[in-house]
Amino acid sequence: MEIQQQMIDAIEQGDLDKIHALMEQFKLDVDPDTQYEISGYLTNLGFVHEAEGVLEHLQFLFPDEHQIKIDRATLLMDTNQEDEALNIFLEIPKDADEYPQVLLALADYYQMQGLYEVAEKQLDEALDLLPDEPLLKFAKAELLMEMGRLSEAARLYEGLYKEQSEIAGIRLVERLAEVHRVGASYEEAYNYYLEALKNSTSPDLLFGATYSAFQLEMYEAAIRHGEDLRVLDPDYFAGYLLLAQSYAMMEDNKTALEIIKEGISRDEYDKELFLFAGKMALKNSLPEEAEQFLREAVALDPEYMEAVHILVSILSQNERDEEVAELIEGLSEDDFEWPTLSIFAAASYDRLEQFDLAYKHYQIAFSDYQDDVSFLEKYVYFLIEDGKREEASKIAKILVELQPDEPQWSDLVQRFEA
Incomplete structure (x- = not known):
């Protein structure tokens, strides 16, 4: 009993050296059931290698105990010893009661490797053996969601939710909200988010509710959830853009600009925040601020085309041609x-x-503006002034087709053909 308590004390104190010093005596003096219990305690507190060592000892003592093999192989997977783990899994016969656990562990391994079809095959085999097992259904739903088969995942989650509210520490209502949001079923998603928020609040839930409400054009609700998120977690950076956009949709551009500035103060490396700040500064008749925000966005990503486009437009309208040329030449490189x-x-x-x-x-x-009369008009007169009469004639003929009732274009064509 003394060595057992010493080991427990060492684990609770996080004293790795003492754990190692006690380990051999612990294996000799403590009964196997207690050793198995302590291995779980070690695992839960992050001493995975030490837990695996205890299970290896127990596997030696009880070579036919499949549960010990499964637990040890799972830990070996966690410590990147996949080959040894797979060999242990293969030792467990298909007719063993524990075999569905093997299939579940293998499915998890293949899913982490990105081998989704192989993982699904393992889960389907396990479900053939235990068709009503909730944990297997949940694992299948998780896999389908990761694969993007969202409607199938939603059906499984919904079936589970009818029977229980939580599985494997995961609240099913939250999974339902997420799978519907990702699948763009925003009304269903929003209703599940509201249901989830009745019992607990988290930044992810509030962001999901904000996003879903925004997509449903329920901007007042989006603002309410977004403000709650800002109070709960001021460093949830993604929330600032969505909240500012919601205020903008309510035509409260002043508040939108204030919110996005606050977001920038917390995350100065998000180009989207600077772009939106530029747009809001323009809406608030602050062209100098707008230009500065847009330049910051372009500095973060010189090929951020939307920001470049707005910035070039501002510069061009003010005939700041050398600055326009500088930006364009940077892209041309x-x-x-x-x-x-x-x-x-x-x-x-x-x-x-x-x-x-x-x-x-x-x-x-x-190449992209062959049907744009305003552009073609500028182009044709440029060609004329530059002495490119043949090309100007071609553009004039296009203008005749686009505006047959405008005599200036047919007159141009006649002049070229004279």
Whole structure:
């Protein structure tokens, strides 16, 4: 009894050296049932190698005890000794009562390896043996959810939820909320989130409720849940963007900007926060702040196209052509082409009298804007001024097709053909 208590004390104190010093005497003096119990205690407190050593000893003493083999093999899996673990699992016959546990452990292993079809095969075999076992149904639902087969997973979760509220320490209502949210069944998801929040509150639940309400265009509810999240966990960074977007949808742009600024103060490496802050600054008639936020977004990701586009648009409207050129040239170094940006680039290079570059970007933009009259009008007059009459004629003919009632285009075509 003394060595047993000493071992328990050492485990509770986290004294690894003492655990090791006591281990051999512990194996000799303590009865096997107590050793098995202590192995579980070691496992729960994170002394996995030591627990596995105890189980190895017990396996030597009782080579036909399948449960000891399963427990030991599971620990070996946890310590990346998969080959030895698999060999132990293979020793357990298919007609053993414990064999479904083997299949469940193997399914978990294959799932972690990303071999989902193999994992599903193990679970289906186990369910053939124990078709009503809730833990197996839950494992199958978890696997299906990870595989993206969300409707199948939801059916299994719902079947389990009718019989029990929790399994393996997981509240099934929370899983149902999550699987429906991921599957874009937002009304079902939101109802399950509300049900889950009646009994407990967590940042993940509040975020899920906020997201689902937002997708349902229930912006007041989204704000309520989002504010609760902000109070409960101010460092739940993803909540700030969603909350700010909800305020923006309620046309409270001032509060939206305040919220997103708070988010940036807590996470200064999220480009989406800076982009949205830029948009909200524009909505609040703060162009200088908007520009700064957008530049921060682009600094985090030079190819963040939405931020680049808005920033270039602002610069172009103010004819800050050299800055437009600088941004465009930074992208061009990576052989990156985006026709929408090229519209601005062409205008800026034209004003800078860098006509070759202006022409290049007009050509790039033309690939996507062949039906855009406003763009084609600028393009045709640029070509005329640049002396490219043949190309200008082609663009003029397109304009005639698009606007047959506009005589200026047919007049242009006639001039070119004269």
